[in-house]
Amino acid sequence: xxxxxxxxxxxxxxxxxxxxxxxxxxxxxxxxxxxxxxxxxxxxxxxxxxxxxxxxxxxxxxxxxxxxxxxxxxxxxxxxxxxxxxxxxxxxxxxxxxxxxxxxxxxxxxxxxxxxxxxxxxxxxxxxxxxxxxxxxxxxxxxxxxxxxxxxxxxxxxxxxxxxxxxxxxxxxxxxxxxxxxxxxxxxxxxxxxxxxxxxxxxxxxxxxxxxxxxxxxxxxxxxxxxxxxxxxxxxxxxxxxxxxxxxxxxxxxxxxxxxxxxxxxxxxxxxxxxxxxxxxxxxxxxxxxxxxxxxxxxxxxxxxxxxxxxxxxxxxxxxxxxxxxxxxxxxxxxxxxxxxxxxxxxxxxxxxxxxxxxxxxxxxxxxxxxxxxxxxxxxxxxxxxxxxxxxxxxxxxxxxxxxxxxxxxxxxxxxxxxxxxxxxxxxxxxxxxxxxxxxxxxxxxxxxxxxxxxxxxxxxxxxxxxxxxxxxxxxxxxxxxxxxxxxxxxxxxxxxxxxxxxxxxxxxxxxxxxxxxxxxxxxxxxxxxxxxxxxxxxxxxxxxxxxxxxxxxxxxxxxxxxxxxxxxxxxxxxxxxxxxxxxxxxxxxxxxxxxxxxxxxxxxxxxxxxxxxxxxxxxxxxxxxxxxxxxxxxxxxxxxxxxxxxxxxxxxxxxxxxxxxxxxxxxxxxxxxxxxxxxxxxxxxxxxxxxxxxxxxxxxxxxxxxxxxxxxxxxxxxxxxxxxxxxxxxxxxxxxxxxxxxxxxx
DNA sequence: GGGTGCCGCTTTTTT
DNA sequence: AGCGGCACCC
Numbered sequence: 005x006x007x008x009x010x011x012x013x014x015x016x017x018x019x020x021x022x023x024x025x026x027x028x029x030x031x032x033x034x035x036x037x038x039x040x041x042x043x044x045x046x047x048x049x050x051x052x053x054x055x056x057x058x059x060x061x062x063x064x065x066x067x068x069x070x071x072x073x074x075x076x077x078x079x080x081x082x083x084x085x086x087x088x089x090x091x092x093x094x095x096x097x098x099x100x101x102x103x104x105x106x107x108x109x110x111x112x113x114x115x116x117x118x119x120x121x122x123x124x125x126x127x128x129x130x131x132x133x134x135x136x137x138x139x140x141x142x143x144x145x146x147x148x149x150x151x152x153x154x155x156x157x158x159x160x161x162x163x164x165x166x167x168x169x170x171x172x173x174x175x176x177x178x179x180x181x182x183x184x185x186x187x188x189x190x191x192x193x194x195x196x197x198x199x200x201x202x203x204x205x206x207x208x209x210x211x212x213x214x215x216x217x218x219x220x221x222x223x224x225x226x227x228x229x230x231x232x233x234x235x236x237x238x239x240x241x242x243x244x245x246x247x248x249x250x251x252x253x254x255x256x257x258x259x260x261x262x263x264x265x266x267x268x269x270x271x272x273x274x275x276x277x278x279x280x281x282x283x284x285x286x287x288x289x290x291x292x293x294x295x296x297x298x299x300x301x302x303x304x305x306x307x308x309x310x311x312x313x314x315x316x317x318x319x320x321x322x323x324x325x326x327x328x329x330x331x332x333x334x335x336x337x338x339x340x341x342x343x344x345x346x347x348x349x350x351x352x353x354x355x356x357x358x359x360x361x362x363x364x365x366x367x368x369x370x371x372x373x374x375x376x377x378x379x380x381x382x383x384x385x386x387x388x389x390x391x392x393x394x395x396x397x398x399x400x401x402x403x404x405x406x407x408x409x410x411x412x413x414x415x416x417x418x419x420x421x422x423x424x425x426x427x428x429x430x431x432x433x434x435x436x437x438x439x440x441x442x443x444x445x446x447x448x449x450x451x452x453x454x455x456x457x458x459x460x461x462x463x464x465x466x467x468x469x470x471x472x473x474x475x476x477x478x479x480x481x482x483x484x485x486x487x488x489x490x491x492x493x494x495x496x497x498x499x500x501x502x503x504x505x506x507x508x509x510x511x512x513x514x515x516x517x518x519x520x521x522x523x524x525x526x527x528x529x530x531x532x533x534x535x536x537x538x539x540x541x542x543x544x545x546x547x548x549x550x551x552x553x554x555x556x557x558x559x560x561x562x563x564x565x566x567x568x569x570x571x572x573x574x575x576x577x578x579x580x581x582x583x584x585x586x587x588x589x590x591x592x593x594x595x596x597x598x599x600x601x602x603x604x605x606x607x608x609x610x611x612x613x614x615x616x617x618x619x620x621x622x623x624x625x626x627x628x629x630x631x632x633x634x635x636x637x638x639x640x641x642x643x644x645x646x647x648x649x650x651x652x653x654x655x656x657x658x659x660x661x662x663x664x665x666x667x668x669x670x671x672x673x674x675x676x677x678x679x680x681x682x683x684x685x686x687x688x689x690x691x692x693x694x695x696x697x698x699x700x701x702x703x704x705x706x707x708x709x710x711x712x713x714x715x716x717x718x719x720x721x722x723x724x725x726x727x728x729x730x731x732x733x734x735x736x737x738x739x740x741x742x743x744x745x746x747x748x749x750x751x
Numbered sequence: 752g753g754g755t756g757c758c759g760c761t762t763t764t765t766t
Numbered sequence: 767a768g769c770g771g772c773a774c775c776c
Contacts, residue, residue: 073766074766075766098766099766100766101766124766125765125766199765199766200766202766203766263764264764264765264766265764266763266764266765267764267765267766366763366764367762367763367764368762368763368764369762369763392767395767395768396767396768397767397768397769423753426753426754428752428753428754429753430752430753430754431752431753432752432753433752433753462752464752465752465753546766547766548766549765549766550765550766565763565764565765566764567763567764567765568764568765586763589763589764590763591763592763605764
């Protein structure tokens with residue numbers, strides 16, 4: 005008999021609104037289990053209930069580990085579990101966050117400092133470049149990106165440098181084999197781990213260290229893994245090794261939604277689960293509570309075209325709904341406008357609110373046309389994209405200072421800030437410094453401290469270097485305080501703000517504002533997590549992903565990539581740019597199994613929709629500066645016959661453009677192509693003298709979109725222009741520097 | 752030896 | 767929007 009801690013009434017409540025397979029999944033107790041869960045089948049609910057149920061059975065929360073795909077999902081799940089479970093304390097996190105936890109806990113045993121820094125892709129690229137030089141591999145022949153990508157793939161497959169080298173045959177692999185061990189040594193010396201390391205080292209440790217493995221297995225007795233179809237070899241190994249003595253691994257996933265092969269995911273992990281875990285209980289959740297029947301038929305019909313797949317059908321539980329629409333437009337501008345207009349009409353009529361809509365795209369680059377259309381039609385939107393805020397140069401600089409304070413061995417951060425703001429330390433000096441540090445096997449920072457002993461470094465540069473080293477030394481105590489205090493002090497001592505001001509006369513207001521925002525973000529973080537400190541703040545930023553910035557409550561249309569949309573749902577979904585070369589992406593076209601992954605991606609997009617699904621494509625599209633005639637996506641022809649197909653545009657040719665309105669009653673042409681429109685004139689700093697801008701005039705800025713000129717002041721090179729942008733507020737630019745397009749008025 | 756300004760490239764998807 | 771490469775000036 006099982007232990008009973010919760011009352012029967014409580015248990016009934018946990019199971020009350022579940023269907024039979026869901027109930028079985030929740031109440032599966034010990035032993036491996038595979039839950040094949042189609043889209044909209046309530047898997048999140050199953051996982052949360054199961055955690056609560058386990059705790060109600062008397063399982064201690066700290067014996068439970070639940071792995072989700074994003075930090076956001078982890079946070080939401082934790083909140084839900086804590087709301088219904090009798091006790092808190094279950095670990096709910098992503099594989100990567102779990103990796104961090106694991107590495108901090110076992111750092112000493114694995115030969116790492118517990119204060120390690122986490123390197124993102126950019127950092128990884130820089131370190132690869134250094135390793136490339138160490139290996140004397142010609143970086144013109146092989147790009148650092150290609151090499152670091154190969155190293156990443158190797159780590160995802162748990163291939164150590166030695167094993168990789170043993171299998172390296174071709175030219176490229178041999179180069180990678182030379183770089184890989186040097187990269188690894190550099191990373192170790194810098195006290196840094198990249199994203200892949202967060203899985204690689206725990207996986208190796210669990211595999212090779214029986215004592216450690218037993219201990220970890222004992223600690224995490226019940227393991228749940230969501231989105232199992234997108235696990236890679238390292239993640240597979242982690243799960244596997246945590247579940248030997250306590251073989252209670254329950255995985256949830258859907259092979260039809262495997263979309264991360266490019267980052268090492270291996271769909272075989274889920275397909276072979278029953279073979280890997282004999283006796284596993286297998287449950288199918290195929291009832292779909294999300295989408296209308298029309299939408300599900302489209303999804304079923306599309307995915308049925310995949311060859312490498314076990315046939316399965318989604319069972320509709322919702323209403324018939326409205327037919328799926330496929331619309332062909334003349335060009336991307338009209339496509340975006342049509343969507344913006346439809347959204348607006350639906351909201352104005354009171355049928356929907358802005359947050360009911362999502363535009364899902366294959367590539368980030370496709371958002372442009374929609375931004376413009378939404379701005380023009382005053383439709384509020386949010387783009388769910390990598391926290392661009394923390395990617396801004398000024399913020400990255402400041403964060404690099406913090407990283408250096410936390411970990412003085414972090415050479416990549418050192419190189420980033422050593423001459424930022426400029427201190428008279430140039431490329432030549434840095435090269436000498438690196439040579440010196442290499443020969444002495446020391447960090448760049450400590451080499452800088454002894455700069456006067458470095459041959460061929462000028463006295464001046466040496467002085468700058470040692471002053472820099474001293475500065476970092478003085479600031480180091482800040483690492484143990486709250487992050488916003490550290491940032492403030494860094495800004496003050498480095499005079500970073502001042503350096504921004506003097507470098508470029510205007511338009512650096514932005515940068516300063518960004519830094520102020522960073523301070524605010526740091527303060528908010530430390531208020532919410534007073535015990536985590538500077539290191540915690542940095543870690544949080546690095547591990548934060550795209551969707552983590554998505555705010556479902558915000559009253560706006562959501563725009564994001566198909567990848568980011570996984571796990572979400574919206575009443576109305578738009579899938580634009582359904583064109584050959586975009587979806588499926590051109591780089592998948594010569595490989596059938598890659599095309600199948602693109603089809604799965606399309607399937608994920610379709611199944612995000614609850615009530616309405618609108619697919620569309622454009623006959624013409626501007627792509628990398630060229631206008632190309634498109635071919636409809638092959639996936640459109642795979643949809644069932646009950647989708648409603650229509651063409652827009654051709655018959656409407658010649659009809660006058662509809663006017664949209666800005667604040668000040670300024671009519672503007674509704675639609676013009678993204679760049680170099682015939683109705684717009686481009687002005688730039690070089691060449692002929694720019695035509696004067698007049699207050700009230702409507703202009704377009706590449707970054708800020710449409711705005712209205714408020715005033716032009718000053719003379720010559722310092723002449724300034726103030727513009728109020730529709731979405732971005734007030735900005736000031738130098739007339740000579742800023743590139744603006746005048747937007748022609750409707751007469 | 753360092754700083755500055757300009758050009759051209761970038762972009763498939765991401766923890 | 768950022769960055770590497772390059773030419774040019776101090």
